[in-house]
Amino acid sequence: MYRRVLDLRTLVKDRSVFLLGPRQTGKSTLVRRTFPEAAFYDLLEADTFRQLNSRPELLRQTLDPRREIVVVDEIQKCPSLLDEIHLLIERNRSLRFVLTGSSARKLKRGGANLLAGRARVARLHPLVSPEVSDDRLLDRVNRGGLPGFLDAPAWRDDLRAYVGTYLREEVQAEGLTRSIGNFGRFLDVAGLTNGEQVNFANVASDAGLAPSTVREHYRILEDTLVGEQLPAFRGTRTRKPVATAKFYFFDVGVANTLRRTGVIEPGSDAYGRALEHLVFLEVRSWLDYRGRDDPLTYWRSRSQFEVDLVIGDAVAIEVKAKSRVSVRDYKGLLALAEEVPLDRKLVVCHELRRRRDDHGVEIVPVQRFLQELWDGTILG
Structure with a gap:
């Protein structure tokens, strides 16, 4: 397993993060290794995607309030979740989301809520x-x-x-x-x-x-x-x-x-x-x-x-x-x-x-x- 240059722990100290990069660059591996304690929602899992895509409010309703880090993998598959994430951040300023994605285009074209500056954008490159x-x-x-x-x-x-x-x-x-x-x-x-x-x-x-x-x-x-x-x-x-x-x-x-x-x-x-x-x-x-x-x-x-x-x-x-x-x-x-x-x-x-x-x-x-x-x- 490769030790990556990108320091996600430091990035999330003051705000949430969009972690973008093509598939297979290692985004999911990096976030799981960096945040083993996080609540993890993988939108490549069919059941998770179907539930959250049809009822985005389930993210808010099912999230353990003791969680400090929440990972949503492949966020571009369900841009409507960003409204719920925005609401959760507003209600709990210490809560941090790490939102991975491989298509900034779909987020932009879907008119998605990009969290109004409450999340920074980081990119994971292939190995250097x-x-x-x-x-x-x-x-x-x-x-x-x-x-x-x-x-x-x-x-x-x-x-x-x-x-x-x-x-x-x-x-x-x-x-x-x-x-x-x-x-x-x-x-x-x-x-x-x-x-x-x-x-x-x-x-x-x-x-x-x-x-x-x-x-x-x-x-x-x-x-x-x-x-x-x-x-x-x-x-x-x-x-x-x-x-x-x-x-x-x-x-x-x-x-x-x-x-x-x-x-x-x-x-x-x-x-x-x-x-x-x-x-x-x-x-x-x-x-x-x-x-x-x-x-x-x-x-x-x-x-x-x-x-x-x-x-x-x-x-x-x-x-x-x-x-x-x-x-x-x-x-x-x-x-x-x-x-x-x-x-x-x-x-x-x-x-x-x-x-x-x-x-x-x-x-x-x-x-x-x-x-x-x-x-x-x-x-x-």
Whole structure:
């Protein structure tokens, strides 16, 4: 069992919490382990769902008043419960709810009572480097970070089933799209373009769908936390930046499965793509867990200089799956630094030792970078 970075005990000290994340990220396991004393309502249990969906007041009427923590798992399945939860919080200001969910979209679209600021929103990401041993980098590049799959003997079969069942059928079951066939074709094409600039017209053409449908499907992926856009950094003037965002799925293993990638070996093109994806997810997760609001972007000029990640306007990161890097591997960093007063320029790679070149670029081994990121030394 993995020890997670997210500290739910601390989060609920002063208010209730919406804990959001796609299925299999470990939300239920985390809340059960953190709050063994809690009253637990699992809306995936058919009887519990039927009772509370038809009579939400049963939550209030059956709750033991001595309980201090109440967990409602998969709250998006029954948004009407939030009115009862709101009432209970108003009557007992020391009562804390932990409300897990995998679809913020259904809550929003249902006009749900989001507790008017009485609950904070936290997100549980797939496993990150402080939660996994250092020797499992290659496993994570292949399998991703969903706890149930990282250690599974048949992890490839499990990931295929997850993509086929959850990303397709459950999206339809939640009433988010009418045609599972259209959504499935979209997913296949979106998976092939993971980590690339989003071209709605091209994805629509390849999937045989209208561009408006493709835009809506991307919104579904974002609202269900299955992926997110990485905006373009637009703070340069001499070298005109592109404005198109990239799109990344929430997990490396899920993206690999959608791309139908085989086993990934170091030195392959697939390894380079997956390593860049993993570093993006680590930085995104660090910013989220630390409560940082620094913008995370990438930069590409129209003259084809590129930097993989830009944090705020202070730190720029290039990822190279190489054991020896040279200046031509990070020309984008140097070009960006000519226009933006960067505090740090880093190349994350497979060199054996950390070093700084004559241009002030820090060459950092992958594992060392991840350690420094989570130690807080990349960004204070």
